[in-house]
Amino acid sequence: MSLSVTLTINRVPRTVQLDDPRVTLLDLLRERLDLTGTKKGCDRGQCGACTILVDGRRVNACLALAISHDGADILTVEGLSDGERLHPVQAAFIAHDAFQCGFCTPGQIMSAVGLIGEGQAGDDPERVREGMSGNLCRCGAYRGITEAVIEAARAMAETAREEAA
Amino acid sequence: MNRFEYVRPRSVAEAVAAAAVPGSAYLAAGTNLLDLMKIGVARPARLVDLNHLPGLDGIEHLPDGGAQIGARMRNADLAYDPAFRRRFPAVAEALLSGASAQLRNAATVGGNLLQRTRCAYFQDTASACNKRRPGSGCDARGGENRLHAVLGWSESCIATHPSDFCVPLVALGAVVEIEGPAGRREVPLRDFHLLPGATPERESVLAPGELVVALRLPAEAAGFAAHARYVKLRERTSYAFAVVSAAACLRLEEGRIVASRLALGGVAAKPWRAEAAEAALAGATPDAASFRRAAEIALAEARPSGDNAFKIELARRIAVRALLLAAAGTPDRLPALPASPFASVPGGFHG
Incomplete structure (x- = not known):
């Protein structure tokens, strides 16, 4: 072969x-x-x-x-981005200061995109933290990461509603 | 990682034929196998890739209420199958308490059964390990062994089986369907994994070349759906193997237990069904006293294999907790932290 x-x-x-x-x-x-x-x-x-x-x-x-x-x-x-336009998860990570050194960030962002697509966590912080537990952040930016994922999930749900309307 | 030959069969028959060559290993997701190959613990000469086989990747809900699960089905797909969650909630909870979301998206049902122990001495090629190199000894004895087995271990090996999924499966009487060079056969999961004895390198009844193709849950297993839980104590909140765990399933009628299932994880080289404890619960009232008696029976044969005597009492308490949660009823929605022992118990029990 x-x-x-x-x-x-x-x-x-x-x-x-x-x-x-x-x-x-x-x-x-x-x-x-x-x-x-x-x-x-x-x-x-x-x-x-x-x-x-x-x-x-x-x-x-x-x-x-x-x-x-x-x-x-x-x-x-x-x-992930649409040309110069960031994906909502990328934008939310910047807005919420969801990283320090940035090394884990691409993995965090891709994991968040996957999590939101799975549709199991919604905007419940505990479910988001559990759903993101496969991504470690040595700088300890977890608080910002959780906030960013929740905001991105809400923004994407809002966009989906507008597009459906 | 050693070099290997890569083979891509297009049918189960081709796969079984390809794996008949000595030194072959089946590759499903590879989440455990590739990891072990990277550290030199697994060194297959040939990988038989199952990822391009047709089928074996879904679930069939059988008319009698049972289910047949293809061995290539991904852990996450099974856990999120709505009908499966409704009929077998403790199995879904166990699946979602294991590994990370990334691993659950890749890892297969068949691979879960066959995952290797997390014993640090098994994973360290500089250490003596009778499982990895028969006859070389066991550095876990007298080593860091607080997480090792308390049931069914031997002087040769004190490793545990790491699966969460297998714990409710063995409680519910799951059957493993196997294809091999000699044809098809079925083995109850409770007889599938082997205790170490003097041959810890033999971990299951699979003969060389045999392939797990499906798992079957019998119809009666769905009869426990209203009272079925899995509880898992970990050293951190998420993404950790069990220190000890328990699956508890009850059928209650008029305030009495008419049938029960209890199994323990993290305590032995196999998922540990506690049938004597189940027998003791028949006809009992579903309360803390009955459950404590059952837990005493379940751990009656337990003995420490090292610095792990604490696991025996811990396993009793986790068994009681799982039984109490099962008695309180399966929640409509799985908790945010599946199988967490830190969730509150309805009725205010804090033991």
Whole structure:
């Protein structure tokens, strides 16, 4: 079997030849495609810094083999904004000062986008904290992160209502 | 990580045939396997990728009230299936108390059954571990072992099985459906995992090449839906393995227990069904005294394997708490912190 993988990454189809089946989605993004927004923290699924959306679901890119995800649709933090217009989660993270050093932030933001899409947490702070527990922040910006996720969830729900009206 | 050959079968038959080659391992999400490969604990020569098989990724609600769950179904998809939550709420609560949202979105039902122990000595290739290298000894004995087993352990191995999901499953009599080189067979989950004895490297009854294809919950398991809970004590509020946990399911009629199910997690190399305790609850009133007696029976055989005598009393208390919460009734909506022992107990119980 040829080790070639075709992925849609941030809405662009990409085919990558792999010389080795050990390449994770995280390493493929960072080392082969220069998409370094997705961060490598623990590389063992414990910190959440590598969170991306695969087929619309948030997962740890460090624990996913690229070859196994042939055909998948990938969204990373680089694909989140609409040109210069930030995604509501990105805007809320800035508004609520939801980071300090910023290393965990792309993973936090992608995880928040996934959480809001799952529709299980709503604007309940306890459910948001529980839903974001797979993303660690060594600077301890959790309070701002929780506020940002809640505000983004409300803003996105409002936009959805307006669009439906 | 060692180099490996990558194989992508298109059917269960192809997968089973591919995995017959010695050194093969099945790859589902890989959330546990890839992690263990990165640290050199798992070194498969060949990965048989199950991610492109057709089917096995959904749930079928059977006409009799039971359910058949495909082994490739993701933990989150199962936990959020509305009919599954309604019929088997303790299983949904256990699933949502495990790992993180990212991991639950990837990890599969079959993989959950087969996840490896979190014993630090198993994960450290510089340590002696009879499970990882048979005959090398056990550095957990006399080591950091406060989280290790208190039931069913042996001199060879004191590791625990880390699954939350398996605890209510074993309580509810789940059955594992298996395909293998010799055909299809079924094994009750309670007989699926093996206690360590002198061969801790053997963790389940699966023969080489056998593949878990589905899990089945019998119709009678749904009969506990009104009184079914999972409670899990962790060293932090979320995203941690159980120190001890308990699944409790009751059927109540006219103020009496007519049927009960109790299982413990974090205490042994397998999810621990407490059938003697269940028998003792038959006909009893659903109160703290009955539940304490049942918990005493459930832990009667327990003994510390190291600095973990505290887990025995803790397991009794968590069992009592799970039974009290079950008696109070399954909540309409799962709590914000699934399986948390810090949620209030209706009736003001604080024990």
